Amino acid sequence: MILKGIKEKRGISVMVGYVLLIVFAIIIGAIVFQWLRTYVPAQQLECENGVSVFLKNSSFDEATGELNVTIQNNGRFNIAGYFIHATNETGQELATIELSEYLNTDFGGSKFGGAVLFSSGQNSLKPGIVNAETFDIPPELGELVSLRITPTRFQELNDRNRFVSCGDSSIEQLIGGQGEGAPVGCTPDCSGRECGLDPVCGETCPQNNCGTDVCDLSGQCVPPEECTDTCSDYGYECGTWSVCGASTGCGTCNSGFECNATGQCDSLIGNGVCDSGETCAEEEACEGEQAVCSIGQICQSGSCDWQGGVYGEDEYCIDLGLGYIGGDCVANTGQCTSNPNGALEDDEPGAETYCPGQVLCCIS
Structure with missing residues (x-):
């Protein structure tokens, strides 16, 4: 009887061991599953259908290394910027030379993760609007032949702003001087338009003669009094622009913003200068160094200095703190x-x- 009892206890111990082994395996499997889920995107990030750009103009001066690029948004949605790659050999099919690192930010734009942004953190280039950038190309790259432009956007996913590359909307174009800057595989389409630019390649439609009428946004010649285009139709937020053939004021920017060359209000925060409407504490160059700089001063190494080292009558009056x-x-x-x-x-x-x-x- 004693021997039988010992054998039964051994049987129970073996069963308990099997159960514990199965439980541990299930727990480990659940942990591994949760970990692997983080490597599988729940939703693929894709650009909206209708995102499109074209190179309105491009030129490259090999002597100075200056590359000028003018891009127009000819799609249906605002875009944030673009990836830009180039070739430097005739007949080279794939543009592999990444150019964003050579962007000259003194002429506008900013660098972001290998891309060029029109304005930080937002889809600022509206449909129909043109934007120009300048790149300082090093001499070792030689003469650039063609460009590939891939538009980018910020899109919301799970309540977060994600940066998306619109690969399906990439375009390739020869640089001006290498075939008059003609878009590769681009055929202008002026059908149904009497004037203005065609929406495909951005070339002027051949008629383009409205006489005493004006050319509206849809490419039709209409009497001035019948033109209903507005600043917002063209994407202008500020400045003075030609709308319906007349010089039209399109508003001013709020404090802390300035009107750029394409009629958009760009934030001044982050430009290293204490502009009207902000304190120097909002400038990263002076973060934690001082609370407030005088308007017009520039943040340098934690100090408030006058731009260009100029200290004149205006600067003196401001320093006195009299409300000037x-x-x-x-x-x-x-x-x-x-x-x-x-x-x-x-x-x-x-x-x-x-x-x-x-x-x-x-x-x-």
């Missing part, structure tokens, strides 16, 4: 002159650095 922002600040050969915000004295801190006792600050 801009306007006429006139030299006075006598002494410091009082103004509505208080008197200026010869011994005012910093006065000696400009013009001792010879300045009148005007409140604008």
Whole structure:
């Protein structure tokens, strides 16, 4: 009987071991499954149908290495920027030379993950709008022959803004001087249009003569009084533009923004300058260094300096903190002159650095 009891206990122990082994296997399998799920995208990121761009103009000066690219959004959706690649040999089929790193940001645009953005973090180029960038190409790349442009967008997925490459909308084009910049495989289509640019290649439709009428956005010649185009139809947010054949004011930008060359309001935050409407704390170059710089100063190495090192009458008045922002600040050969915000004295801190006792600050 004792021997039988021992054998039964051994049987139970073996069964418990099998059960525990199965439980552990299930737990490990569940952990591995959850881990592998993070490597499989739940939803593929794709651009909207109707995203399209074309190269309106391109030119390359091998002597200076300057490449100028003008892009127009001829699609139905706003775009954020583009990937740009080039060839430097005739007959080379695949453009493999990545050019975004050579973007000259002094003329607009910014670099982002191997792409060129028109404006940081947003789809800023509206349909029909043109944008130009300049690239400084190093001499070792030689003469560029053709370009491949792939538009990009920011799109929301799971409540997050994702950066998407629109590979199906890529275009290839010979650079100006290598076949007059003709788009590779692009056939202009002016059907149904009397004037303006064709929506495929951006070339001027041959008629393009409306006489006393004006050319509207749809490519039709209409009497000026019947033209209903607006600034927003062309994507203009600011500045003065030709709309319905007339010079039209398209508004101004809010504080902290400036109007760019394509009529878009670009944020000034992040340009390294303390512009009107922001504090220097909003500029990454001065983050954590000081709370506020005077308007018009530039953030350099944690200090507020005047742009270009210029310290004149305007800068002196601003430094006094009398509420002066801009306007006429006139030299006075006598002494410091009082103004509505208080008197200026010869011994005012910093006065000696400009013009001792010879300045009148005007409140604008």
